Amino acid sequence: MYSNIPNNGNQQANPFVANKEDEIDLKVLLFNYLQYWPWIGICMFLGIVFAFAFNRYSTPIYQIQSSVLIEDEEASLGMDLFESAGFGGFQGQSNIENEIGILKSYTLAEESINALDLNVEYFEEGFVRTTRRYDNPAILVSVDWNQNQLVEGMFRLEVLNDESFELTIENDEFKIFDPKDPYYKTQPKNQVRLSKSIYNFGEEIRGEDFAFTVNQVSSLAGDNLLFRLVDSPSLALKYREDLAVAPTNKQSAILTLTLETPVRRLGEDYINKLMEMYLQRELGEKNRASESTIEFIDDQLTGISADLQSSESRLQEYRTENQVFNLSQEGSVIFEQLQELEKEKSQTELNLRYYQTLKDYLLSNQSGDLVAPSLIGVADPLLNSLVESLSELQAENERLTSNFTEESPFVRENQNRIANSKRALLENVNSAIANTENVLADLNSRIRMIESDVSSLPETERNLISIQRQFTINENIFVYLLQKKAEAQITMAANMPKNTILDTAKAGQLPIAPKTSLNLLIGLILGFIVPIGFITVKDFLNTKIEDxxxxxxxxxxxxxxxxxxxxxxxxxxxxxxxxxxxxxxxxxxxxxxxxxxxxxxxxxxxxxxxxxxxxxxxxxxxxxxxxxxxxxxxxxxxxxxxxxxxxxxxxxxxxxxxxxxxxxxxxxxxxxxxxxxxxxxxxxxxxxxxxxxxxxxxxxxxxxxxxxxxxxxxxxxxxxxxxxxxxxxxxxxxxxxxxxxxxxxxxxxxxxxxxxxxxxxxxxxxxxxxxxxxxxxxxxxxxxxxxxxxxxxxxxxxxxxxxxxxxxxxxxxxx
Missing domain, CATH: 3.40.50.300 (P-loop containing nucleotide triphosphate hydrolases)
Structure with missing residues (x-):
């Protein structure tokens, strides 16, 4: 029975009564839910069943990991000089963030995908789910990517026998890939149709916007296979987003590459190929200086070789005609003096040509590769250091611009460093040109003095000295350039990437998703929360008297x-x-x-x-x-x-x-x-x-x-x-x-x-x-x-x- 007992104003409130009422309210709330316990139990059971089915039939995701050691380089002499001169901060250490940007760059991803040939994806249809087939596909689809292709849609292939198959369109969500504009795909104007349904293996399948060939590998009659075409730009964007690159800790120079994928072997191959292309890119940047040096020397050898052959022929002809083979003792002394001066002059002229070429390079604001002074024979440590620093900054600029826009703070800062480096290098080159011209003038003066002694020799010997002198000059220059070319080739052959692969890509033994225990727990919790929430909302919205x-x-x-x-x-x-x-x-x-x-x-x-x-x-x-x-x-x-x-x-x-x-x-x-x-x-x-x-x-x-x-x-x-x-x-x-x-x-x-x-x-x-x-x-x-x-x-x-x-x-x- 219930009764409302009025509260006398003089009566003092009892806190124990209030607590008991609160306790009763909790019991009321509890029993309000307990009356639905069969439905709550059924929902919890269904939650566990659904979670089990999700774990059983969802595609497992594996985590692929590898690591790369980023070697740090000490700052070069030129860097130290610029920093002390107030040209801005030049970092000797490799920028970890830049290396991460390179590994996650679109260009590197596209190069890796093209090297692996991932543009055709094969699938096998199961009872519940469709699984991607990567290793040893039963068929092989050859695609002509030089023409328009239908991508992203799905084709179904049913093998009829060893020679023929039936091809149908499983999913018509196609887009047209145009190799002339590879980054923008369009929708087909008309519904995609096949000219026929039965094809032979090896026969070209051609349509308005597609052309490919299906080859037999190991498929059997009755096999049902699925495949689709994917363009490289789309794959590069996808793998670029999926790849995670991060240092192992804040102070570490080791980068960890992580990729989550349902196909373990594919993930391993992609990361391994990505690291391979990354090291090749770095090695290619290192070899550019040697390649530029060899190219410069080859240009010089082209002219010297013709002059050497001409002077050698004249020398032989003169000796034969005049029956003069050796110089007199006095002529030999004069010739040796001239030979030494001409050799020194030739080296000085080569250096002057290099300085002039370097100056033209700086004034024209070119961004190509520089020839190292040391490879030409310029023994100026400051100049060598400045050229090396400029080369590194330009290489860094190429890395940054491939991942960031021109307005990025990283790019703008690096371009300021390049401008400061060019300004300092131009001042040094102008000074070197002036000094070299002075040296060359002195050598010419000394040569003219010795040439005055040649006039005292007989005419036949004078002519022989002149011809032999020209031959010797060309020969010395030719031998010197060949030596420098060999040194550049040896340097290029000895180049190695400074960064090192610590661990090749390896997949975990167990998938990271679905998380079996967590999903079962979530299913159980949802099976409990959903009916409780429904009951709570129902009671909240209920306008009828119940309690x-x-x-x-x-x-x-x-x-x-x-x-x-x-x-x-x-x-x-x-x-x-x-x-x-x-x-x-x-x-x-x-x-x-x-x-x-x-x-x-x-x-x-x-x-x-x-x-x-x-x-x-x-x-x-x-x-x-x-x-x-x-x-x-x-x-x-x-x-x-x-x-x-x-x-x-x-x-x-x-x-x-x-x-x-x-x-x-x-x-x-x-x-x-x-x-x-x-x-x-x-x-x-x-x-x-x-x-x-x-x-x-x-x-x-x-x-x-x-x-x-x-x-x-x-x-x-x-x-x-x-x-x-x-x-x-x-x-x-x-x-x-x-x-x-x-x-x-x-x-x-x-x-x-x-x-x-x-x-x-x-x-x-x-x-x-x-x-x-x-x-x-x-x-x-x-x-x-x-x-x-x-x-x-x-x-x-x-x-x-x-x-x-x-x-x-x-x-x-x-x-």
């Missing part, structure tokens, strides 16, 4: 009792089934009546509700019946003149009743009808009048009611819903106890305000709440079927018969 505890809090009057659901179709279970739990609830309500009204001899009870259908007639009939069982003389008044129902429940004709008595001179005693049960009479509402409200407001109704009270001990009013009609409010003045009936899962929560307004604004006293048709368990002890239905657990002690509950509710009840 007696919540109803008790919302109304301003005591909730005096609850009536359980009538499991039978009998409208009067109190009289027809006296041992039912519903009957017991009415007995309990009758017992509480003695505390609600001091009058024990005569009692007038009014029943109403907010709307029709909440069970006020059912309650009023059975309350009247429970008093009749006590031996009280009871009469039930049908005051709902608009929608009467009492006659139907007693199978009586509603031909005469209260409306008849109020609208005519008919004595009410003649309108009273026996119900067929001892001590229980009923005065029906009678025919529906046109003015029911006005009839009940007549003084005649009060007179009739006083006569009825004088002859009956208990008078029950079955009134119309107070929320719909107005006459019920006038009837409260004639009753001793008033009951406002709510129906579980039927009455709206907002209807509680109607009852509160009756108390607060209408001044109705001695009104109480009753919850009818209680059948939904919203908390511990509140559900009908647990004994008396009022919180006594399951201790029914055999006093009344309980309705048979479902097995899962009986199992929960035993808990």
């Amino acid at each position: 007696p505890k919540e109803l008790e809090k919302q109304i301003k009057v005591p909730l005096i009792g609850m009536i359980g659901r009538n499991q039978s179709e009998d409208a009067i279970p109190v009289l027809n089934n006296p041992r039912s739990s519903v009957t017991e609830s009415f007995r309990s309500l009758r017992a509480d009546m003695s505390y609600l009204s001091p009058s024990r001899d005569n009692l007038t009870i009014l029943f109403t509700s907010s709307i029709s259908g909440e069970g006020k007639t059912f309650v009023s009939i059975n309350v009247a019946s429970v008093y009749a069982l006590m031996g009280k003389k009871v009469i039930l008044l049908g005051l709902d003149l608009r929608k009467p129902k009492i006659a139907e429940d007693f199978n009586l004709p509603n031909d005469v009743g209260m409306s008849t008595c109020l609208s005519s001179d008919t004595d009410w005693r003649k309108a009273v009808k026996p119900t067929g049960y001892k001590n229980f009479d009923v005065l029906l509402s009678g025919p529906i009048p046109p003015n029911p409200a006005e009839l009940l407001l007549q003084e005649k109704f009060g007179k009739i009611l006083r006569e009825i009270k004088s002859e009956y001990e208990v008078v029950i009013f079955d009134c119309p819903p107070v929320g719909l009609v107005s006459e019920t409010k006038e009837l409260f003045a004639f009753s001793d106890i008033n009951f406002f009936v709510f129906r579980q899962a039927y009455s709206m929560k907002g209807n509680t305000q109607i009852l509160n307004n009756l108390v607060e604004k209408g001044g109705v006293s001695k009104i109480y709440g009753i919850l009818n048709d209680v059948h939904v368990d919203k908390g511990y002890g509140y559900g009908y079927g647990y004994g008396y239905g009022y919180g006594y657990g399951n201790n029914s002690y055999g006093y009344h018969e309980e309705a048979q509950l479902p097995w899962w509710k009986r199992a929960l009840r035993r808990k």
